[in-house]
Amino acid sequence: MDGTDSNVYRPVGYYSPPPAHTDAPALAASLSQQIPYPAQPGEEVTLVIKTVNVGDEPAKDIIWYLDVKEPFELKDTDGETLPELRCGETTDTEYYLTVDPDARSGEYILDLNITYSGDFDSDRHYLTTKSKFEIRVRVMGHPDIVLLDADIPKADPKSEFDAKFSIKNVGTGPAKNVKVYFENQTNILPKMSIYYIDMIAPGETKLIESGFFVDTTTPSQYLLPITIRYEDEVHEAQPEQSYSILAPVSSGNTLFVYLDSQDELTPGMVGDITIGVA
Template sequence: MNWFALLIIISLTLTAFHAGAADTTPTPIEVKKYDSSSPYSTDAPALSASLFQQIPYPAQPGEEVTLLIKTTNHGDEPAENIIWYLDVQEPFELKETEEATQTLPELRCGETANTEYYLTVDPDARSGEYTLDLNITYSGDFDSDRPYLTTKSMIELTIRVMGHPDLVLTDADIPEANLKSEFDAKFSVKNVGTGPAKNVKVCFENQTSILPKISMYYIDTVVPGATVLIESGFFVDTITPSQHPLPIAIYYENETHGMQPAQRYSVLVPVSSGNTLLIYLDSQDELTDGTVGEITIGVANCGLARAKHVVLTIWEGGGFELIDTDTRYIGDIENDDYDTVDFKILPRSDCINITVDASYDDDYGNTYSMTTELPIKVQPSKEKWVLFLQSVGKYAWIFVVLIALLAYLFRKRIKRIISK
């Protein structure tokens, strides 16, 4: 038994010896090499910087924003005399101008430095991403042949700004409408804010007098500074002339789809029943050529609304001469009412009509005008008739002789025909 155990021990010893003697070379360790983004060898300083944090994010127009920049030395040599310079452009400003440049004496390999910049955002800055350039200059041992160099790099920092939309109704082009009629109107909606307005809804709210054909208009996006024109048709469902209100509501969201306060307006729609004037010749004297006479002109309001500040003007033409002024102020004429004015003229026999202008306003300040021609009758003067008769008397005997001669010749011809 002891010999058997001894044999096993000897066998194991010999096996281990031969195995160790078979290959005395140690197994090599695999080393992975990575290509560095730095243009320099690893035995040089290599700085990389990035915008680590923007506070707040996104920035708001008119508010302050802090930029936290992290700079790390990935090289194997320290970086010295480090200078950061932030080139600040609109819509940003540094709180302190001298803070654009910051320095650090040294940044060892593997170390990280935090640099902060404090900016203010222009109140009129619009939504978007803005880029600022950060320049970094530093020195160090880059090459054994040139032991000390200075290098410069530039990094772009992206800053996010989110503005606020603000939609307003800037114009409402509404014509004067008649009772129980239809009309078209135009409305201008402008984004006077700094951010885009999303999912815009312009609603014409129903009320008893003015009824919209389409109650809501949808607009996907209205960018800052843009104006949207909306054209819509309406029904006038009233028999009362007045200025009837038309309620308008504008709903919209900001760019992150946050609901904004609704903008509400009430515009007035002027509704008139119409105030048509009729100008006519009410009466006239027995006008005689060359004699001053008077004509009376009437103005009747055939509409259902009042005509205000009515003025008549007569044109002095070639057939007559005005004796007094050419304008008459009548004033207001209620519906289904009339008024008259008198003019003195000196007519001639060739005068057959006169031209009259009328101007007036409605209850909403609109001005109207119309022109009418009125026929008149003018008789020749008696003096002209007397002169005519006197002229005829002077030459009457000539007419008598001619008539007698014609009668004699005619009778003689008849007798000759009968005798044959």
């Protein structure tokens, strides 16, 4: 990659070494530039293909055909042509593609077919041949982590409970270094404040289980704040996601027994003790 522009892909060594000697035309081609690099879902990308005649005879009536498949669409469907490419000469052909908005991160292979004619041997002076080359296009999507579901049971005052949370990557790129934060509150305290996931692929769902303490005697619905932080595949921080989930605390069938009053008790004497139940 050229250090002057990180958005342009320029490979080193764009064609195979020429044969030792051949009395025929021989074309070699590969990707010279991809702009931008990597390509982004929903945007345009330009491919510059460099072709060189590494043979010893001119190549004539050259036709390039790029077999474009999903997730790409070719903006200009007309094929590239050239009357002649002499031995040792090079030429560039450009292709303008659009990337599907739902394209996921990855390296995609497109087939480039080149048809050309020329003098190939002394017995058959003029022939037409076709060569196929692989063109690799890099796409980098964007992760998007969302909270799908929260399964929080009703809890009793001064008790513990386990909750389950489902998070999903609905984006087009992998999410890395995913951290789910359960914030400490006055009434609901997490046993573990951070849950870590190394990576979530596009379309993948992860289940998180975590325990909590109920530090209150008052039945109510308490907010449980959740924050999700993560990075994309090149470790750039993405916008954090914040949620507030209701955690219900109900008295249920729990009885609180307490000492209401008692008489002064002395050895050998009988007294009254009043027990309160709530």
